[in-house]
Amino acid sequence: MAEALLQVQDVHLELPSAAGARPVLAGVDLEVARGSFTCVVGPSGCGKSTLLGVVAGLRRPDRGTVLLAGRDVTGTTGHAAWMAQDDLLLEWRTVLDNVALGLQVQGVRRREARARVRDLLTEFGLTGHADARPSELSGGLRQRAALARTVAQGRELLLLDEPFGALDALTRLHLQRWLASTWAEHRWTVVMVTHDVREAVTLADEVVRLSGQPAHVVARHRVDDPHPRRPAEPGPAARTVEHDVLGGLGVLTAPPTGT
Numbered sequence: 001m002a003e004a005l006l007q008v009q010d011v012h013l014e015l016p017s018a019a020g021a022r023p024v025l026a027g028v029d030l031e032v033a034r035g036s037f038t039c040v041v042g043p044s045g046c047g048k049s050t051l052l053g054v055v056a057g058l059r060r061p062d063r064g065t066v067l068l069a070g071r072d073v074t075g076t077t078g079h080a081a082w083m084a085q086d087d088l089l090l091e092w093r094t095v096l097d098n099v100a101l102g103l104q105v106q107g108v109r110r111r112e113a114r115a116r117v118r119d120l121l122t123e124f125g126l127t128g129h130a131d132a133r134p135s136e137l138s139g140g141l142r143q144r145a146a147l148a149r150t151v152a153q154g155r156e157l158l159l160l161d162e163p164f165g166a167l168d169a170l171t172r173l174h175l176q177r178w179l180a181s182t183w184a185e186h187r188w189t190v191v192m193v194t195h196d197v198r199e200a201v202t203l204a205d206e207v208v209r210l211s212g213q214p215a216h217v218v219a220r221h222r223v224d225d226p227h228p229r230r231p232a233e234p235g236p237a238a239r240t241v242e243h244d245v246l247g248g249l250g251v252l253t254a255p256p257t258g259t
């Protein structure tokens, strides 16, 4: 395996519940190679977003460690950029200024931030929309703008939490294909949470499956098909992993007998 950029080691976390505290993460281990794409899947509500929060340093685990390039970053922020399902674009700013915000929050002056993100807008197919307000964009373009803002931060790690979860099925397929080819050019280190197993096997080098609550890693599946891939035409490894993951999630039922 290439050098591990991210190592999550034996992470445990309890969260408050009506009955007191409830374990949500119970001994999660994860290793993500630099320049690789990892998708995290698991039953609804098992703790996928919570795990991303721990990796980002927004939540400090009760036990366990998060290492970035061997450096202990447990409970600290600044090493990862986060994108959620809700694009959180600011309606009163233009697309250019929304993307530039990723740098401005780090103290880069507005003018320089705008200059630096122009190339990114071109690459993300947003040049013609630089001066538009987010409300003028389609759902797919909004997500591209949000992703551009996330990438613009220049962090070592991108954490994507169901970034296409709110899109219609066709737009989602287009964006998956677009992200697959854009990622293949850049090779950002990505950890992405998704409920869509086809999306996971299209994008990921490795699909990590979490158990139900309290969550730990129950399976890791390599997807060795070459990049970039297409969601509508899964390769042999993607098809196998998709089947295995769906089986592990209990989605596949035995075929009816006696027919």
Ligand SMILES: Nc1ncnc2c1ncn2[C@@H]1O[C@H](COP(=O)(O)OP(=O)(O)OP(=O)(O)O)[C@@H](O)[C@H]1O
Residues within 6 Å of the ligand: 015, 016, 017, 024, 042, 043, 044, 045, 046, 047, 048, 049, 050, 051
């Ligand atoms: N701030 C909080 N306080 C208490 N419990 C929380 C908090 N945030 C999340 N939880 C609980 O922790 C559990 C895991 O939530 P989380 O959102 O991480 O799951 P998920 O796997 O991402 O969910 P989904 O599949 O619905 O996207 C859930 O039971 C949730 O209700």
